[in-house]
Amino acid sequence: MAAAANEKIDAKAQIDFPCMAQECEGKISFNLLDVRQKDFQVICPKCHTPYEFDAQLRDKLCRMCDLIVSIRKAEDILGNCNVSVTVAGGEVKIPYALLLTRLNTIITLQLGGKDVDFHLWVEPTSPETFR
């Protein structure tokens, strides 16, 4: 495990996914940082179906977490970066930070042999960073 694994980040990295139980419309949400805990398990708040993540999924989520930590560290740099998108009328600049924080990220991963969309909600450490 990388050294970054033990670093604390203050930012919220909330993640949620829809319950896979039949006819359950529950939404399971957890803090991405908690995935590192041993015996990590989540339970649907509605139907109480427990979800255990296999090593592969946990590894992916942990690396996602590392990515967020890296983004945190680069927050001030990213504040000055733009993604330029070519459109019909020319070029539009989208602040990079906006892409990372204002748009909701969906990461599709395998859980129990099925593709599940995990929604990721990340907030910047400082509200000043991405005005």
Ligand SMILES: [Zn+2]
């Ligand atoms: Zn459920």
